[in-house]
Amino acid sequence: MGEHIIKLPDVGEGVAEAELVEWMAAIGANVREDEVLAAVMTDKATVEIPSPVEGKVIWQAAKVGDILAVGSPLIRLEVDGPGNIKPGEAMETTPAAAPVEAKPKAAKAPKPAPKKPATNGAVAAPVGANVSLKPSPSGAPRAEGDKPLASPAVRKRAADAGIDLRRIHGTGPAGRISNADLDAYFESGGAAHARSSAYTRKTGVTDVPMVGLRRKIAEKMAIAKSRIAHITYVEEIDMTALEDLRAQLNKARKQSQAKLTLLPFLMRAMVKAIGEQPQINSIYDDEAGIVHQHGGVHIGVAAQTPGGLMVPVAHHVEARDLWDCAAEVARLSEAARTGKATREELSGSTITITSLGAMGGIVTTPVINHPEVAIIGVNKMQVLPKWDGQEFRPRKVMNLSSSFDHRVVDGWDAAVFVQRIRALLENPAMIFIED
Amino acid sequence: MPIIDCKVLVIGAGPGGYIAAIRAGQLGLDTVIVEAAAHGGTCLNVGCIPSKAIIHVADEFEKAMHFAAGSPIGVKVAKPEIDLKKSVAWKDAIVKRLTGGVSGLLKKNKVRTISGWATFIDGKTVEVKTDDGVQTIRAENIIIATGSAPVELPFMPFGGNIISSTEALDLDAPPKNLAIVGAGYIGLELGIAFAKLGSKVTVVEALDRILPLYDKALTRPVAKKMKALGIDVVLGAKAKGAGKAGLQIEAADGKAETIKADKILVTVGRAPLTEGWGRDNLVLDMDGRFVKIDEQCRTSMSGIYAIGDVTGEPMLAHRAMAQGEMVAEIIAGENRVWDKVAIAAVCFTDPEIVSAGLLPDEATDAGYEIITQSFPFAANGRAMTMESEDGFVRIVARKDNHLVLGIQAVGGGVSELAAAFGLALEMGAALEDIAGTIHAHPTQGEAFQEAALRTLGHALHI
Numbered sequence: 039m040g041e042h043i044i045k046l047p048d049v050g051e052g053v054a055e056a057e058l059v060e061w062m063a064a065i066g067a068n069v070r071e072d073e074v075l076a077a078v079m080t081d082k083a084t085v086e087i088p089s090p091v092e093g094k095v096i097w098q099a100a101k102v103g104d105i106l107a108v109g110s111p112l113i114r115l116e117v118d119g120p121g122n123i124k125p126g127e128a129m130e131t132t133p134a135a136a137p138v139e140a141k142p143k144a145a146k147a148p149k150p151a152p153k154k155p156a157t158n159g160a161v162a163a164p165v166g167a168n169v170s171l172k173p174s175p176s177g178a179p180r181a182e183g184d185k186p187l188a189s190p191a192v193r194k195r196a197a198d199a200g201i202d203l204r205r206i207h208g209t210g211p212a213g214r215i216s217n218a219d220l221d222a223y224f225e226s227g228g229a230a231h232a233r234s235s236a237y238t239r240k241t242g243v244t245d246v247p248m249v250g251l252r253r254k255i256a257e258k259m260a261i262a263k264s265r266i267a268h269i270t271y272v273e274e275i276d277m278t279a280l281e282d283l284r285a286q287l288n289k290a291r292k293q294s295q296a297k298l299t300l301l302p303f304l305m306r307a308m309v310k311a312i313g314e315q316p317q318i319n320s321i322y323d324d325e326a327g328i329v330h331q332h333g334g335v336h337i338g339v340a341a342q343t344p345g346g347l348m349v350p351v352a353h354h355v356e357a358r359d360l361w362d363c364a365a366e367v368a369r370l371s372e373a374a375r376t377g378k379a380t381r382e383e384l385s386g387s388t389i390t391i392t393s394l395g396a397m398g399g400i401v402t403t404p405v406i407n408h409p410e411v412a413i414i415g416v417n418k419m420q421v422l423p424k425w426d427g428q429e430f431r432p433r434k435v436m437n438l439s440s441s442f443d444h445r446v447v448d449g450w451d452a453a454v455f456v457q458r459i460r461a462l463l464e465n466p467a468m469i470f471i472e473d
Numbered sequence: 474m475p476i477i478d479c480k481v482l483v484i485g486a487g488p489g490g491y492i493a494a495i496r497a498g499q500l501g502l503d504t505v506i507v508e509a510a511a512h513g514g515t516c517l518n519v520g521c522i523p524s525k526a527i528i529h530v531a532d533e534f535e536k537a538m539h540f541a542a543g544s545p546i547g548v549k550v551a552k553p554e555i556d557l558k559k560s561v562a563w564k565d566a567i568v569k570r571l572t573g574g575v576s577g578l579l580k581k582n583k584v585r586t587i588s589g590w591a592t593f594i595d596g597k598t599v600e601v602k603t604d605d606g607v608q609t610i611r612a613e614n615i616i617i618a619t620g621s622a623p624v625e626l627p628f629m630p631f632g633g634n635i636i637s638s639t640e641a642l643d644l645d646a647p648p649k650n651l652a653i654v655g656a657g658y659i660g661l662e663l664g665i666a667f668a669k670l671g672s673k674v675t676v677v678e679a680l681d682r683i684l685p686l687y688d689k690a691l692t693r694p695v696a697k698k699m700k701a702l703g704i705d706v707v708l709g710a711k712a713k714g715a716g717k718a719g720l721q722i723e724a725a726d727g728k729a730e731t732i733k734a735d736k737i738l739v740t741v742g743r744a745p746l747t748e749g750w751g752r753d754n755l756v757l758d759m760d761g762r763f764v765k766i767d768e769q770c771r772t773s774m775s776g777i778y779a780i781g782d783v784t785g786e787p788m789l790a791h792r793a794m795a796q797g798e799m800v801a802e803i804i805a806g807e808n809r810v811w812d813k814v815a816i817a818a819v820c821f822t823d824p825e826i827v828s829a830g831l832l833p834d835e836a837t838d839a840g841y842e843i844i845t846q847s848f849p850f851a852a853n854g855r856a857m858t859m860e861s862e863d864g865f866v867r868i869v870a871r872k873d874n875h876l877v878l879g880i881q882a883v884g885g886g887v888s889e890l891a892a893a894f895g896l897a898l899e900m901g902a903a904l905e906d907i908a909g910t911i912h913a914h915p916t917q918g919e920a921f922q923e924a925a926l927r928t929l930g931h932a933l934h935i
Binding site: 187188189190193197198200210211212213214 | 807808809810812871874875876899900901903905906
């Protein structure tokens with residue numbers, strides 16, 4: 039019998055660490071060769087770590103949500119045969135296996151909150167509770183719908199003050215309301231509106247650990263908002279002509295062609311506008327002080343997935359025609375939604391589109407997909423009466439809300455860029471005219 | 474007679490009515506109370522108090538008989554005799570002291586008392602037939618506290634040898650043969666007392682068990698004692714009528730039988746007194762045979778409240794008193810609703826039964842997941858020293874948070890534990906609260922603590 043230690047492999051180019059998002063093999067579990075042991079998430083994608091050998095799990099390096107450095111021990115298996123470490127070595131590797139901090143500047147990796155009834159439960163031990171043979175659940179908060187529990191004196195005091203005890207959080211055993219709980223309620227100012235409402239306060243707090251994709255999103259958003267000087271520019275666009283064209287094209291499309299949405303048109307219009315203003319299609323490395331202007335237009339398309347926001351990337355849109363764009367967008371969003379998007383498909387964008395369709399609102403303030411310098415936000419389309427100089431006409435109208443990194447893009451340039459897109463979308467034939 | 478105008482008029486000076494009047498007087502409300510009989514109602518005059526007096530007499534007599542027969546504890550006396558006339562006179566003296574005390578309390582709290590029968594004229598006006606003529610009273614608020622009366626069997630009305638609990642408490646001598654119809658708590662309390670006083674007692678019950686409000690574990694020690702006292706219990710039998718020889722019944726097997734009896738005590742329940750006081754002149758919603766009330770004891774007519782037995786089960790004096798106190802405070806403008814957790818019920822049989830809150834079955838039926846354990850008095854030192862080892866204390870608690878839902882006990886003298894049980898429930902005690910309270914040694918109350926410990930899984934004395 040020996041021990042086999044499995045270290046966190048290099049899960050992607052340039053990736054130095056990964057977050058553990060799931061253990062598939064618990065301690066004590068027997069695993070076969072190639073059976074998945076754990077899933078880790080880099081800033082690009084989730085990667086499953088298979089077992090190279092057959093064995094029994096005897097040690098895990100981290101909890102879900104911890105960040106592990108590439109090359110650090112991940113899991114130890116008891117295996118037939120000598121294994122890859124000496125038994126004595128095991129202890130020495132343990133310290134190195136401790137979860138590393140996410141980044142020097144980043145906050146320490148949050149651990150999932152320990153399970154407890156509620157953070158503000160102020161759980162009091164039952165008065166005089168003896169050492170019980172079984173854990174006493176006393177002090178659990180009063181369940182919804184349970185009658186409030188309070189001594190007659192407390193009940194009378196509440197009645198005199200016109201307070202419905204159902205709205206008071208009891209901190210005693212079984213959620214009993216004490217005089218101190220009433221005091222707390224008074225101090226919180228609850229008495230001021232005590233008589234007017236039958237609605238009850240909910241004082242429970244649910245702790246949701248920020249792990250996995252959620253944490254990635256949080257980190258990305260925080261970086262984008264703290265480092266980028268956002269400027270958001272909103273313009274109204276008359277989409278009537280483009281919508282007519284889109285309808286005609288969809289009617290005539292071949293079976294093999296994906297149905298056209300607005301996005302392929304916008305993507306092509308962006309390619310055209312970027313041709314005139316290449317600095318919009320850039321990656322700004324602010325630490326190095328360099329703006330990398332990309333020749334290729336790689337458009338990230340923000341997609342809502344069951345796990346949260348993901349941004350699959352349509353690469354080289356400049357080399358794709360309208361139908362190709364449509365097909366690529368359809369394929370990528372499906373891959374993102376089903377969690378099958380690869381690391382490559384989730385990285386490398388140079389500019390991003392965000393669209394919530396009918397949920398798009400009239401104005402948004404999109405957050406730039408750092409380290410890009412621009413993001414185009416699509417708002418909802420609606421039919422509005424527009425004055426054409428002689429009469430009101432129903433027009434299909436839509437806003438574009440676009441944010442730019444003002445460090446790189448001046449307001450004037452941003453305006454020129456959006457106006458160019460507007461002109462293209464309002465006169466869609468221009469999108470397809472060669473310069 | 475000049476019309477009396479007042480803020481509060483209470484009809485009936487039983488435990489509910491007189492408490493309401495006293496509290497209203499304390500709160501400075503101009504209050505009038507009307508009562509046709511002596512103050513104190515059923516409870517003081519012909520119910521709780523006099524029955525307890527007779528039960529005490531019977532217990533003492535039985536004790537003396539026990540000693541005369543040569544008791545194991547070494548006390549020996551000559552064969553005792555019972556002079557029930559004297560016992561009844563002693564009981565009457567207690568009743569008089571108490572009813573007089575109530576009158577004094579009413580006076581002390583500036584409550585005007587009118588003696589006579591009250592009848593509603595409308596929702597604000599009552600006429601009282603007094604010895605001096607008809608007195609009209611107009612009141613802003615009226616509290617109906619008319620109480621209840623023993624139920625009569627239509628085929629054997631009260632009179633002669635067919636008696637209710639009222640007459641049973643005023644007998645000159647113990648009947649030689651006493652037949653009791655109904656094995657509820659009133660019938661059994663009196664039946665056990667008369668058996669101790671020397672009567673040959675037979676209890677006839679239509680259901681298949683005694684004290685049907687309690688579970689069998691609680692009633693078993695009572696059944697055992699009744700057997701020891703020579704009381705015959707005929708279950709599943711129906712009373713059919715009274716003949717010369719005694720009570721005619723149809724036994725469980727359908728056979729007609731006669732139970733020898735010179736007195737037949739009918740205790741088949743009590744009915745709310747909802748007639749005879751002009752209810753026809755009001756528009757009161759009813760709840761079955763009771764006057765319908767809300768959580769503030771308001772009836773369907775504004776300004777008219779109802780409390781006590783006339784409003785429903787449980788027909789217990791202490792419920793009426795709590796209602797009376799609450800209604801007086803509501804009329805005085807205080808913010809009160811009925812928020813009681815438990816109304817303990819005591820059965821003064823031998824041994825006594827006390828129950829506060831939910832029985833195990835009731836708790837389960839109410840949807841709770843429960844834990845429940847009992848602690849027997851056989852393992853309680855104090856009970857042994859009192860030759861009173863039958864019975865137990867039992868606790869019912871929620872499994873999830875250990876909140877105590879119900880407490881029951883059966884045993885000698887356990888009625889006094891009602892205070893502790895009621896307090897625990899009203900304070901919202903968890904099992905750990907009771908287990909963590911030092912209970913004085915040696916007392917029967919230790920069984921209460923031990924029952925809590927046992928429900929938690931670590932009783933110390935068993």
